[in-house]
Amino acid sequence: MxxxxxxxxxxxxxxxxxxxxxxxxxxxxxxxxxxxxxxxxxxxxxxxxxxxxxxxxxxxxxxxxxxxxxxxxxxxxxxxxxxxxxxxxxxxxxxxxxxxxxxxxxxxxxxxxxxxxxxxxxxxxxxxxxxxxxxxxxxxxxxxxxxxxxxxxxxxxxxxxxxxxxxxxxxxxxxxxxxxxxxxxxxxxxNMSSDDDQSAPKNENSIDFDLVMDAYNDAVENRLPKVVKMTPARKNAVKKLLKELEQPTFQNLAGYFYDFVDNAKPFYFGENDRGWRADFDYIVKTTTYLKFIEGSL
Structure with missing residues (x-):
């Protein structure tokens, strides 16, 4: 047995x-x-x-x-x-x-x-x-x-x-x-206040740039050019943009990408005389973001 x-x-x-x-x-x-x-x-x-x-x-x-x-x-x-x-x-x-x-x-x-x-x-x-x-x-x-x-x-x-x-x-x-x-x-x-947010990036290493790239690509789908590489210049632009957000979190950054795609004028999607389309480098500019939230874009 x-x-x-x-x-x-x-x-x-x-x-x-x-x-x-x-x-x-x-x-x-x-x-x-x-x-x-x-x-x-x-x-x-x-x-x-x-x-x-x-x-x-x-x-x-x-x-x-x-x-x-x-x-x-x-x-x-x-x-x-x-x-x-x-x-x-x-x-x-x-x-x-x-x-x-x-x-x-x-x-x-x-x-x-x-x-x-x-x-x-x-x-x-x-x-x-x-x-x-x-x-x-x-x-x-x-x-x-x-x-x-x-x-x-x-x-x-x-x-x-x-x-x-x-x-x-x-x-x-x-x-x-x-x-x-x-x-x-x-x-x-x-009860929300700006002091409640503890997720603000303190340095470059705390920002997942690959995740930022994925969020942007997912938001634009096929309507705008996708990103294949996060260069040093793009990383710096993302860090500057985060400082302009009400709360510098990935969630708000991704939300901005989606809001831009949902609400930007057709001009930025190629419906213009030149056939020009906005891209990642344009959207993450602080000037673009400020114009967008102010409604002057």
């Missing part, structure tokens, strides 16, 4: 695997790694959060004092709540970034939205196709996964009822947390 010890990988005392198992799970296709949009950390994190927060079955949710009837694959939320779930440099991202990402997902047919002043119901399109259970041995072999993975998946399926009960509890906790975020957001707006 074998005396080999059978190790229980789902023992709560042996790590976080058990905790994750209790909270349920979602399916996430490996193809997301090949998607161009997934290179944007904000979009990819937001997409995963939407999948995690979407209801696995029809239910009633109390949100902002109102009962919302959600079907499978839906969630009710606000941009402020979604922004609070993603941090850069220890600060929640600007809700403008969330708005643009949601608009992108909607344009791609990934989600649909219906909302009012209290909240927005987001529907994950083809939710069942994303979350349906399957065990494809051929795909597992192609991806060099152990054959025992299918057995593990079967164990997960047999415990689906328990997972769903835990998911219900988690849904209620998420609803309570969302309401707290809304209250916090309201308090922040009433």
């Amino acid at each position: 074998s005396t080999a010890e059978v190790i229980n990988f789902y023992d709560a005392k042996k790590g976080v695997n058990m905790d994750n198992f209790k909270k349920g799970y979602i399916a996430l296709s490996r193809s997301v790694r090949r998607a161009e949009w997934a290179k944007c950390a904000i979009k990819r994190t937001l997409w995963e959060n939407l999948l995690l927060d979407a209801s696995y079955k029809s239910r009633s949710v109390n949100f902002k004092g109102v009962n919302w009837e959600l079907t499978r694959g839906q969630l009710v939320t606000t941009r402020e709540i979604l922004a609070s779930q993603i941090e850069i440099g220890g600060k929640p991202v600007n809700s403008t970034l969330i708005r643009r990402a949601l608009e992108f997902f909607e344009k791609q047919g990934m989600i649909s939205r219906v909302g009012n002043r209290l909240g927005t119901v987001i529907t994950i399109m083809n939710y069942d196709a994303y979350q349906s259970y399957f065990c494809d041995q051929s795909n597992d072999q192609k991806n060099d996964q152990p054959n025992d993975q299918c057995k593990a998946n079967s164990i997960n399926t047999s415990n689906e009822v328990n997972d769903q009960r835990c998911d219900q509890s988690n849904d209620q906790k998420n609803d309570q947390q969302n309401n707290k975020v809304l209250e916090q957001e309201s308090n922040n707006k009433n």
Whole structure:
């Protein structure tokens, strides 16, 4: 008789695997790694959060004092709540970034939205196709996964009822947390001061210039020339521009890029006699920024 010890990988005392198992799970296709949009950390994190927060079955949710009837694959939320779930440099991202990402997902047919002043119901399109259970041995072999993975998946399926009960509890906790975020957001707006911001860059090393470049490229899409390299001159221009912002944070800088693309006149997108278009070097000039916020651009 074998005396080999059978190790229980789902023992709560042996790590976080058990905790994750209790909270349920979602399916996430490996193809997301090949998607161009997934290179944007904000979009990819937001997409995963939407999948995690979407209801696995029809239910009633109390949100902002109102009962919302959600079907499978839906969630009710606000941009402020979604922004609070993603941090850069220890600060929640600007809700403008969330708005643009949601608009992108909607344009791609990934989600649909219906909302009012209290909240927005987001529907994950083809939710069942994303979350349906399957065990494809051929795909597992192609991806060099152990054959025992299918057995593990079967164990997960047999415990689906328990997972769903835990998911219900988690849904209620998420609803309570969302309401707290809304209250916090309201308090922040009433008590905000410039002294509260501790994320101002103190030196060049504290600025992630690659992240700045990615935010600009994501904002302009194909409407303006993209940036492929952050030269010393461009880095200096970014540092000068940050000093002009109300709060010198990456979130506000990225928000400016999006606002420029959304609100600048057609002239700056090539609709002029010369066919000239604004570019990164032009947009990050302090003179351009000041004219833009003053409405004289």
